[in-house]
Amino acid sequence: MNIEQMDNEALLPDGFLPGLGEPAPGKLERLHARLAAAAADRQLIDVSYRTVDSPLGRLLLAATERGLVRVAFALEDHDAVLQALADKLGPRILEAPSRLDGAARQLDEYFAGARRSFDIPLDFALSRGFRLSVLEHLPHIAYGSTESYAQVAKAAGSPKAVRAVGSACARNPLPVVVPCHRVVRSDGSFGGYLGGPEAKRTLLALEAA
Amino acid sequence: MGKPPFERIVSVHGAVVLRVCHAVLGAHDAEDAWSETFLSALKAYPDLPEDARVQAWLVTIAHRKAIDILRTRQRQALPMDDLPPRESPLGIPGGGHPEVLDAVGQLPPKQRQAVAYHYLAGLPYKDVSELLGVTPEAARRAGADGVKALRAALADTSSPASKGTSR
Numbered sequence: 568m569n570i571e572q573m574d575n576e577a578l579l580p581d582g583f584l585p586g587l588g589e590p591a592p593g594k595l596e597r598l599h600a601r602l603a604a605a606a607a608d609r610q611l612i613d614v615s616y617r618t619v620d621s622p623l624g625r626l627l628l629a630a631t632e633r634g635l636v637r638v639a640f641a642l643e644d645h646d647a648v649l650q651a652l653a654d655k656l657g658p659r660i661l662e663a664p665s666r667l668d669g670a671a672r673q674l675d676e677y678f679a680g681a682r683r684s685f686d687i688p689l690d691f692a693l694s695r696g697f698r699l700s701v702l703e704h705l706p707h708i709a710y711g712s713t714e715s716y717a718q719v720a721k722a723a724g725s726p727k728a729v730r731a732v733g734s735a736c737a738r739n740p741l742p743v744v745v746p747c748h749r750v751v752r753s754d755g756s757f758g759g760y761l762g763g764p765e766a767k768r769t770l771l772a773l774e775a776a
Numbered sequence: 777m778g779k780p781p782f783e784r785i786v787s788v789h790g791a792v793v794l795r796v797c798h799a800v801l802g803a804h805d806a807e808d809a810w811s812e813t814f815l816s817a818l819k820a821y822p823d824l825p826e827d828a829r830v831q832a833w834l835v836t837i838a839h840r841k842a843i844d845i846l847r848t849r850q851r852q853a854l855p856m857d858d859l860p861p862r863e864s865p866l867g868i869p870g871g872g873h874p875e876v877l878d879a880v881g882q883l884p885p886k887q888r889q890a891v892a893y894h895y896l897a898g899l900p901y902k903d904v905s906e907l908l909g910v911t912p913e914a915a916r917r918a919g920a921d922g923v924k925a926l927r928a929a930l931a932d933t934s935s936p937a938s939k940g941t942s943r
Contacts, residue, residue, distance in 0.1 A: 579895055580927045583876055595790050598807060602786070602814050611818050614781075653781045659818055660781035 603663040613657030616649065617664040619671045621678050622773075623766045626743070628667045628674075631656060634688030635670050637740045640762040656692060674743065680776060683710035685744045693740040700724060701735035708749040711774040715753040737761055743770065782821050785830060786814060792897055793834050799880050799892035800842045805849070812841040835897045839889070839907050879929035886910070887922030894919045 606612050614636065616629040627645045629637040629652055636656070639648040653660055664671075669687055676682035684706070694702055700723040707722070708714050714722075716732045723732065736747035742762060748770040752758045760767035790810075797809040816837050824833065880888060889908060893899045894915075899907075905915035 579923055580930045583926060583930070584896075590791055590794050594807075595794065598794070598810055599786060599790070601811055602818075605811065605815055606818055609815075609819075611815070616783075649781045649783070650777060654778045657822060658779040658782055659821055661783050661786070661818075 599662070603661050604665075606659075606661060607663060607666060611659060612661055612663065613659040614649075614652050615661055615663035615666040617662060617667045617671065618645070619674060621674060622769060623743075623762055626674070628670050629660075630667055630670070631690045631692065633690040633692070635667075635741060635744060636690040636692055638742050638744055640742070640766065642763060643761065670744075677743070678773070680773065687744070689741060689744070691740075694735075694738075697723065697725060697728060697731055698735040698738065701732050702739060702741070702745050702747075705736075705739075705745050705747055705749065708746060710746075713749045713751045713771070716750055716758070717753055719750050733758070746770075749774075779821070779824070779826055782818055785817070785821070785834075789831055789834050790814075792831065793838055795896050796835060796838055796892045797842065798877075799896055800838075800889055801845060802881055803877070805842075805845050809838060809841045809845055812844075813838040816841070831897060832899055832903055835893055835899055835903075836907060839893070842889075875930060879926050882929060883922050883925055886918045887925065890915055890918035891922040891926070895923070 603612075603615070607615070610632065612632075614629050614631055616627060619626050619628060624641040625645075626641075627637070627639040627643075627648055628635065629639075629649070637648065637652060639645060649660060670685075673682055673685050673687060677685070691699055691702060701719060704719060704722045708719075716729045716736075717726070719736075720726050720729045720732045725731070732750070736750050737759060739745055739747040739761065742748070742760075748760060748767045750758070751771075757764060757767050757771070793813055794806060794810050797813070798806040801809055813834060817834055820837075824830075880891070883891065886908060890901075890904055893904045893907060894901060901912050901916045901919065904919070905912040908915055908918070910918070
């Protein structure tokens with residue numbers, strides 16, 4: 568073969584690429600599931616995630632080895648949330664629904680009105696300082712009741728930090744499960760919510776039923 | 777913003793890597809090679825430079841895994857010079873046209889690898905030559921000879937009516 572011929576890129580025969588075929592339907596999904604299971608066994612995953620449908624729209628659930636680390640509403644943009652998790656907790660992130668079965672089931676029960684508190688390990692790696700103190704207090708607000716931002720500030724040990732309570736709730740990485748929706752304004756109005764005001768209304772109505 | 781979540785790497789490159797594994801190893805071992813490749817990649821992912829060419833990186837890993845699998849296969853089975861052709865890809869749903877898979881299976885290993893890495897994964901021949909441990913000219917020749925052999929093999933069989941892409 569001479570040089571000119573070698574410079575001419577040989578062409579694949581017609582029909583070759585289609586002939587190799589797309590992977591059989593479901594094959595990549597099956598391989599993916601096998602990868603996720605093997606990676607979990609070898610503790611190679613920084614964050615596992617899945618999505619669940621809920622009355623508040625599609626929720627992203629993400630967990631580390633230690634526990635549930637993030638719940639995100641659709642309007643937060645799940646891709647952006649996953650990228651932020653990669654930046655903060657590590658890029659070895661895989662969709663692994665089975666690892667979040669427990670959390671998904673408890674959320675289902677909660678939205679069906681059949682569960683009043685969550686019993687799943689939580690990882691507060693995304694929160695620290697006063698915000699963490701606020702989040703740790705929130706599960707003590709009983710199902711169906713509410714506290715004001717001022718009450719929460721007091722309970723978290725800084726009575727004057729009312730605004731900081733507001734921002735801690737607004738950045739709660741574990742909404743619904745850590746019930747920041749139970750914190751309302753002193754005048755009884757709802758206040759903001761990172762899932763949108765309608766989502767907060769829905770949750771409080773669910774718990775009042 | 778740092779590297780994308782690894783899930784994205786799997787969803788973007790999973791199908792190509794499976795094709796490459798299939799072409800190099802045949803249907804039987806392709807899935808094991810795919811799994812081993814992505815497991816290794818996941819492990820190494822945090823240390824991958826952010827400007828790395830991800831597909832070339834994955835193909836490099838897949839190449840090494842394929843060699844491992846071939847060595848194991850050779851230890852377990854009768855010694856053989858060539859890759860065993862025809863890991864009965866026929867009849868696998870969605871596995872493509874049997875005659876195409878068969879034709880790939882009949883190629884000598886270097887040609888098969890050159891075709892897979894250059895044509896299926898889009899690696900430049902310079903990269904292919906490094907993977908195969910040959911000169912770029914030899915890699916290019918292996919790819920060209922492989923394609924020529926495929927053309928001949930496919931012309932022999934009654935070719936299906938489908939008109940495919942060529943590049």
